[in-house]
Amino acid sequence: MSNTTQDPVHEPDFAHESAGHGYITDKSKYLNRLKRIEGQARGVHKMIEDDKYCIDILTQISALTSALQVVAVGLLDDHLKHCVLNAARAGGDEADIKIKEATDAIARLVRS
Amino acid sequence: MSNTTQDPVHEPDFAHESAGHGYITDKSKYLNRLKRIEGQARGVHKMIEDDKYCIDILTQISALTSALQVVAVGLLDDHLKHCVLNAARAGGDEADIKIKEATDAIARLVRS
Amino acid sequence: MSNTTQDPVHEPDFAHESAGHGYITDKSKYLNRLKRIEGQARGVHKMIEDDKYCIDILTQISALTSALQVVAVGLLDDHLKHCVLNAARAGGDEADIKIKEATDAIARLVRS
Amino acid sequence: MSNTTQDPVHEPDFAHESAGHGYITDKSKYLNRLKRIEGQARGVHKMIEDDKYCIDILTQISALTSALQVVAVGLLDDHLKHCVLNAARAGGDEADIKIKEATDAIARLVRS
Numbered sequence: 001m002s003n004t005t006q007d008p009v010h011e012p013d014f015a016h017e018s019a020g021h022g023y024i025t026d027k028s029k030y031l032n033r034l035k036r037i038e039g040q041a042r043g044v045h046k047m048i049e050d051d052k053y054c055i056d057i058l059t060q061i062s063a064l065t066s067a068l069q070v071v072a073v074g075l076l077d078d079h080l081k082h083c084v085l086n087a088a089r090a091g092g093d094e095a096d097i098k099i100k101e102a103t104d105a106i107a108r109l110v111r112s
Numbered sequence: 113m114s115n116t117t118q119d120p121v122h123e124p125d126f127a128h129e130s131a132g133h134g135y136i137t138d139k140s141k142y143l144n145r146l147k148r149i150e151g152q153a154r155g156v157h158k159m160i161e162d163d164k165y166c167i168d169i170l171t172q173i174s175a176l177t178s179a180l181q182v183v184a185v186g187l188l189d190d191h192l193k194h195c196v197l198n199a200a201r202a203g204g205d206e207a208d209i210k211i212k213e214a215t216d217a218i219a220r221l222v223r224s
Numbered sequence: 225m226s227n228t229t230q231d232p233v234h235e236p237d238f239a240h241e242s243a244g245h246g247y248i249t250d251k252s253k254y255l256n257r258l259k260r261i262e263g264q265a266r267g268v269h270k271m272i273e274d275d276k277y278c279i280d281i282l283t284q285i286s287a288l289t290s291a292l293q294v295v296a297v298g299l300l301d302d303h304l305k306h307c308v309l310n311a312a313r314a315g316g317d318e319a320d321i322k323i324k325e326a327t328d329a330i331a332r333l334v335r336s
Numbered sequence: 337m338s339n340t341t342q343d344p345v346h347e348p349d350f351a352h353e354s355a356g357h358g359y360i361t362d363k364s365k366y367l368n369r370l371k372r373i374e375g376q377a378r379g380v381h382k383m384i385e386d387d388k389y390c391i392d393i394l395t396q397i398s399a400l401t402s403a404l405q406v407v408a409v410g411l412l413d414d415h416l417k418h419c420v421l422n423a424a425r426a427g428g429d430e431a432d433i434k435i436k437e438a439t440d441a442i443a444r445l446v447r448s
Binding site (some may be wrong): 066071072076077080081084085088089091095096099100101102103106108109110111 | 374388403405408409412413416421422425427431432435436438439442443445446447
Binding site (some may be wrong): 017024027030031034035037038040042044045046049051054055057058059061062063064065066068069071072074076077078101102104105108109112 | 141146161163166167170174181182190195213214220
């Protein structure tokens with residue numbers, strides 16, 4: 001997977017976006033959510049270590065999965081609002097490529 | 113949630129199962145998986161922080177969700193094999209309670 | 225798939241279950257639900273035929289998927305309550321086989 | 337739900353798109369898929385009626401759910417490619433509304 005994230009095509013290559021794609025609305029909200037998700041994962045690890053009741057662990061895993069889905073849907077929304085709309089307004093084939101990527105990502109999410 | 117995990121019915125109440133329910137087959141396998149899942153969550157946090165491409169972040173979230181589902185299905189399997197079967201063999205209503213809990217957990221997983 | 229459903233292992237082999245496995249609690253409830261699901265599928269067909277708004281069609285598909293999941297979780301519950309418990313009480317390896325089948329079905333549902 | 341599908345905003349209001357939104361690419365492909373889905377729903381009804389083995393019914397339900405997800409992702413793709421892109425190119429707030437609808441639909445699908 002790491003090779004995907006290092007894909008040069010996706011790398012920021014110009015000044016004003018030096019931080020990267022920069023399309024994420026309210027980044028700190030996402031970072032906080034991910035911190036919480038990490039904490040939940042650590043919590044599940046601890047529950048297994050402590051032989052907590054299986055069903056309680058499953059409840060935590062469902063909560064963790066739901067939290068991840070909220071993040072995923074939020075990121076998709078940002079992608080559509082920024083990458084897709086900007087590409088559409090710029091004209092050319094870029095919007096089609098962005099939509100194809102979005103649809104593939106949606107398919108993976110719906111199935112995962 | 114915490115009140116559920118402190119439910120006295122679920123608490124270990126004897127000596128060396130003092131660690132808990134002890135029904136989890138191959139605990140170290142689960143602990144390793146959870147360590148990896150924590151690492152994946154940390155990786156998604158880093159990707160957002162670094163403004164990585166949204167679609168690549170979504171790919172990682174799908175992978176993380178799938179990894180959680182593998183853990184969940186494994187724990188359910190252990191629950192059925194140990195808690196439910198033992199309760200069934202012991203007789204009484206305990207097996208019905210365990211199955212009710214399992215079905216509710218499955219419903220949450222299928223929907224989450 | 226048809227060969228699976230004709231698997232002789234699963235065939236009813238004694239009188240009082242002549243209708244088949246006969247483990248389904250409240251069969252008419254399931255039959256009504258499936259009738260409704262069929263109607264919903266027909267409704268989606270009609271919406272596409274009539275070029276209804278895509279988002280409204282998606283809303284119907286989500287409702288249809290949820291209705292199917294309710295049926296699936298109900299059937300799993302029946303499977304655990306009847307097939308698995310009976311096998312567990314009868315002793316032998318049959319319960320392990322039934323649980324393996326249930327776990328595989330859960331994994332398919334969680335991922336589907 | 338019916339009030340949503342009758343939402344006047346979504347109603348076809350002009351001559352030969354009298355059939356409706358008309359944005360669906362390859363409509364006959366969708367209609368065929370829905371016919372097959374209807375047939376699968378009928379098949380599940382018959383399996384329950386005939387007391388087929390629970391696990392085999394669940395396998396069919398998973399297949400049916402997957403088939404519905406393929407249709408849903410395809411419709412979303414069409415929505416993004418047509419409604420969203422056209423709105424984006426036309427300018428104004430319409431694209432934001434279409435994206436909001438799409439994101440809500442994705443959230444329902446991911447959770448259903």
